Amino acid sequence: MKTIVYRLSIFVVLWMASLAVYADDVVVVVHPSNPLMEISIADVKKIYLGKKKFFPGGEKAIPGDQPKDTQSRTFFYDGIIGKSEAKLKIYWSRLIFTGKGTPPRIIGIDRVIKKWVANQPQAIGYIMRSEADNTVKILDFK
Amino acid sequence: MSKIRKYSIGPICLVAASMALPLTTIAGEIGDIQWHGYLTSALMVSSDGNYSGDVSDTGGAKDTRMGLNISTQVDESLNFAAQIKGKGTEDFIMELDWAFASYDVNEAMTLRFGKIKYPIGMYNEYIDVGYTYPWIRPPEGFYNQDAVGPNLTRISYQGFGVDFRTYKGDTELGFNLFGGVIDVPDGHVNQLVGIKFSANMEDEIRVELSANTGVMEVDNSEGREFMMNDERHTTYTAGVIVDLTNFIFSSEFGQASMGRKIAGNRPMDMTSGYVMIGYRMGEYMPHVTWEQWDVEGGWGQEVIGVGMRKELTTNSALKLEVRQVTPETTPKPAGGLGLFSDVPTEKDITIVGVAIEMVF
Numbered sequence: 001m002k003t004i005v006y007r008l009s010i011f012v013v014l015w016m017a018s019l020a021v022y023a024d025d026v027v028v029v030v031h032p033s034n035p036l037m038e039i040s041i042a043d044v045k046k047i048y049l050g051k052k053k054f055f056p057g058g059e060k061a062i063p064g065d066q067p068k069d070t071q072s073r074t075f076f077y078d079g080i081i082g083k084s085e086a087k088l089k090i091y092w093s094r095l096i097f098t099g100k101g102t103p104p105r106i107i108g109i110d111r112v113i114k115k116w117v118a119n120q121p122q123a124i125g126y127i128m129r130s131e132a133d134n135t136v137k138i139l140d141f142k
Numbered sequence: 143m144s145k146i147r148k149y150s151i152g153p154i155c156l157v158a159a160s161m162a163l164p165l166t167t168i169a170g171e172i173g174d175i176q177w178h179g180y181l182t183s184a185l186m187v188s189s190d191g192n193y194s195g196d197v198s199d200t201g202g203a204k205d206t207r208m209g210l211n212i213s214t215q216v217d218e219s220l221n222f223a224a225q226i227k228g229k230g231t232e233d234f235i236m237e238l239d240w241a242f243a244s245y246d247v248n249e250a251m252t253l254r255f256g257k258i259k260y261p262i263g264m265y266n267e268y269i270d271v272g273y274t275y276p277w278i279r280p281p282e283g284f285y286n287q288d289a290v291g292p293n294l295t296r297i298s299y300q301g302f303g304v305d306f307r308t309y310k311g312d313t314e315l316g317f318n319l320f321g322g323v324i325d326v327p328d329g330h331v332n333q334l335v336g337i338k339f340s341a342n343m344e345d346e347i348r349v350e351l352s353a354n355t356g357v358m359e360v361d362n363s364e365g366r367e368f369m370m371n372d373e374r375h376t377t378y379t380a381g382v383i384v385d386l387t388n389f390i391f392s393s394e395f396g397q398a399s400m401g402r403k404i405a406g407n408r409p410m411d412m413t414s415g416y417v418m419i420g421y422r423m424g425e426y427m428p429h430v431t432w433e434q435w436d437v438e439g440g441w442g443q444e445v446i447g448v449g450m451r452k453e454l455t456t457n458s459a460l461k462l463e464v465r466q467v468t469p470e471t472t473p474k475p476a477g478g479l480g481l482f483s484d485v486p487t488e489k490d491i492t493i494v495g496v497a498i499e500m501v502f
Contacts, residue, residue, distance in 0.1 A: 089457055094271075097267075097271045098268055099213060099225070102176045102178075
């Protein structure tokens with residue numbers, strides 16, 4: 001009986017932990033001095049796909065990316081940009097090998113992106129909401 | 143002249159890029175330098191030894207190729223990019239593919255100067271980067287540059303390009319004006335002027351319409367090629383790519399014409415078109431292509447092809463392809479042999495290919 005209760009409690013803990021992970025979401029962050037409070041998903045797409053080099057307010061935008069297989073990157077590209085890794089690679093290859101654009105540089109995982117955005121007034125990044133703090137500003141989606 | 147550039151500019155670019163590599167900084171900042179490359183390893187075998195000169199009946203790796211690309215942001219608005227490549231068809235000699243400076247006047251307008259990839263044909267600008275499309279060779283009636291006579295596409299041109307773009311809702315509208323000179327075997331296309339209109343709906347539906355014209359200058363003073371000297375060369379193309387989650391459809395149609403009537407008073411005009419349908423099933427994408435190519439005063443051909451593209455990783459793919467080429471039955475050698483170096487020995491020619499493509 002003890003074994004069953006023990007296994008059941010382990011299962012419940014793991015289930016709740018998984019719920020906590022999926023309850024988190026990815027947020028777009030900028031430097032606290034950036035005057036923007038919100039941004040449209042269309043503008044985020046354009047900035048991350050190299051079609052727009054400036055924030056809606058006219059300031060230069062430098063997007064920072066995360067390595068493949070991070071949870072933030074998967075959520076960001078699947079949920080916001082709307083491209084799988086394979087389609088993304090083809091998209092950027094078409095631009096790179098015609099000299100028309102290069103992808104955002106991979107800065108690092110959430111913690112590194114947050115630190116980079118906090119020190120770069122022109123930066124825009126994405127991290128899990130649970131990682132955000134007052135060193136960066138979360139932009140709401142319009 | 144072009145041989146000199148092959149041996150000098152390519153290695154210089156490579157050395158310059160190698161020296162610049164350690165200077166890499168944060169993306170988007172001035173001075174940022176990015177390196178990329180592509181590689182195709184291919185083997186194709188034809189049942190007829192005269193097809194296209196690049197595919198023999200004993201097999202060949204002429205489609206094997208690689209390229210290295212470097213780009214850097216010089217200042218807020220000025221960018222520079224260059225690419226060198228080596229191909230099996232050219233004994234793997236590394237040559238400059240293109241190199242140009244681009245200046246962003248604003249978010250809606252970009253100017254380019256230098257040696258620029260020829261912008262006609264929806265796949266032409268990245269035709270050496272096989273990873274980006276389904277086939278081992280894109281439809282040859284539309285994309286070949288081997289046949290003597292009018293061609294729809296070229297490798298690159300030297301001159302200028304002006305890109306305008308705007309958005310209407312989620313649709314990106316583009317307008318490209320370009321001009322300059324094209325180097326072709328044994329000559330040039332001078333006074334090149336072209337326009338291209340494009341519409342891109344979230345990368346799911348892309349449409350392009352183009353028109354361009356130039357005047358042929360043939361260095362070779364003998365033979366059929368010389369009959370094209372001083373002739374105006376004009377092309378029109380239209381294309382659409384639909385790329386949804388699983389379904390992919392691609393079709394292009396083009397017409398090229400040469401001013402003078404040659405080959406027994408027949409105009410040296412050509413039309414070419416194709417339709418490709420594919421369906422992604424996880425890592426696999428089977429596809430089928432039908433292609434028709436007609437050359438007035440020469441030979442044409444019909445091609446049916448089936449292929450399979452399999453994603454190996456997020457930057458590499460394996461491709462298998464079988465095509466049946468049926469040349470026109472009435473030979474008109476005075477107007478050219480199309481994609482054949484000599485009269486074909488079979489009614490239907492079968493071509494089988496396998497390739498591994500990657501980008502890095």
